[in-house]
Amino acid sequence: MSHLRKAFYLQNLMKQQWLKPEELDAVQVKMLRGILKHAYANVPLYRDKFRSTGVYPDDIKCVEDLQKLPLTTKNDVQESFPSRILPPGTDLSRCWISRTSGSTGIPFRMVYGTRDEDYQKAVALRPNLSCxxxxxxxxxxxxxxxxxxxxxxxxxxxxxxxxxxxxxxxxxxxxxxxxxxxxxxxxxxxxxxxxxxxxxxxxxxxxxxxxxxxxxxxxxxxxxxxxxxxxxxxxxxxxxxCVELGRTAWECHEHAGYHIDCDAVVMEFLRDGSAVAPGERGEMVYTGLYNYTMPLIRYAVGDVGVPSDEICPCGRGLPLMKLIEGRSDAFMKVPNGQIFSPIIWTVLMREIPGIGQFKVIQERIDRLNVLVVKGSDFSGATIPQIQREIKAAMGEEMVVDVDIVEEIPRDPSGKVRCAVSKVEIQ
Ligand SMILES: [Zn+2]
Incomplete structure (x- = not known):
């Protein structure tokens, strides 16, 4: 049954990308109202957030109205798991659970019901199939x-x-x-x-x-x-x-920007709480439209992007965004010559209990400084495990200093990154 549902979702998504922008807006608002109603009725974290502002799902009639609701941070999600962010009665044994820290270094679990997972996988396949x-x-x-x-x-x-x-x-x-x-x-x-x-x-x-x-x-x-x-x-x-919502934007062969999967997420770009103009950089805030098992409403993902009002020559109605060019200083070269991509950190650190958030700074070719904000299950074993896992992956000659800190500072760009290196690769 499940693969038929995915095929159905995929077929629908493939057609939907060619709708006119205003038709896609209507699809998006309908989905948005659905998930807001569900989150208010079933998820304590959001019920409390809505009540604290006096704004209720019926007050949200368009995407701009979302600004009436408060943001959800990674820490909110981490601290609310499981009972305050999952609807009561969620059977975890029937869910797909993904451990993640993303690029920001805050580890937590994401839970997807089978329908959520089917929809996310179909969204992920759309750009591949259609390109x-x-x-x-x-x-x-x-x-x-x-x-x-x-x-x-x-x-x-x-x-x-x-x-x-x-x-x-x-x-x-x-x-x-x-x-x-x-x-x-x-x-x-x-x-x-x-x-x-x-x-x-x-x-x-x-x-x-x-x-x-x-x-x-x-x-x-x-x-x-x-x-x-x-x-x-x-x-x-x-x-x-982002790891929480899978693929959310993608390039077609025109390379005019990244098509936003607006029938899967609402993406807001904010500065000081207000939407930035097209062409300006803003902090990205996501509202997932299909993840009913663990809703993310106005979720501050930690990335920075640029909304665009250009129309792509390909004719797809999916709106465009631009990305800030990445920086390569997160790559790390170690004494044995191997170069590590920043993605290894999300994989290495997510299994270690006790990490609330982390950032790895390569100070010298053989010396790393790991900043750690304690998580709820932090123990005396956390720091030695971090040192052990890093040495196992990068070499025993690495010196790994771990500092416990209250907070990880943001980069000047506004993005929270879990890895930087002060060592030139060349
Ligand atoms: Zn295009």
Missing amino acids: GQNLRDRWAVFTSPSHVVKKKWFQKLRIFTPEFVSLFDKPDDQIQALKQINPDVIDGYASSIHLVAKRLQETGTDGIHPRLIYSTSELLTQDMRRCIETTFGVDVLDQFG
Whole structure:
């Protein structure tokens, strides 16, 4: 039943992207009113938030009205889990639970019911399908080995069958894996694909010729994009998202910006609590429109983006946003020469109990300073475990200092980032 539902969602989403902007607005507002009513009726965190402002779901008649409601922070979510952010009676054994820290370094769990999960997966497939990926393409995906557990619905149908390349392997091993897969489509963290592309250029290796490249999850710099595109000879289609809500915006072949999945999320761009004008940078705030099991209403995700009022030449009605160019100073090179992408932190740290929020600063090639805000389950074991896990991944010669702090400061850009390096890669 479930895979039929996903196929149905996907079919609907594929059609919906071509609606006119005002038709999509109507779809979005209807979904928004639905989730607000549900959150007010069933989720204590939001019921209290709504009541504290005297604003009720019926008062929200358009997206702009959302500004009447208070924001939800990652700490709100972390502290409300589980009883104040899940509807009563949620059966966790029937849910998909994702542990995450995202790029901001605040670990927590996200819970998706089967319908939520189906919808999110369908949203995630839409850009791939609509930008030229075929059902039976060979599809190489960079991922953490621990993610490869459950067979995805589309694998059971023997379509959309990704083959996985480990995020933690060295570029040379990843290149070997890619050669074996011989992919039509490469999909993965921008930083991983970039490191592979650089290595291919350095060694003059040939033999990997994808038709499509999707990069995901991190900010792709112009330099990284150029390097990947010249190495493989195809354009990179970048996709943007957050771990809590999956993919939320994506490039089509026109590269006019990122199409926002406005039939899955409401994205607000704020400065000092008010919406910024198109073209201005604002803190991104998400309201999920389908995640009824663990609603996120006006959720401050910690990213900064730029709303756009341009229309994409492709003709899709999905609105556009622009991204702030990423910075490559979050990559870390360690004494044995291996370069680590910032994404490893979200994978390494999420399993360690006791971390409220973290930030890793590489002070020297062999020295890391880890700032930690204590979580509720912090114990004497937390700090040694952090040191152990980092040394296991990056080398025993690494010196790992852990400092307990009250708060992690934001970057000057406004973004909260969990990793920075003061060491030049070259
Ligand atoms: Zn487009």
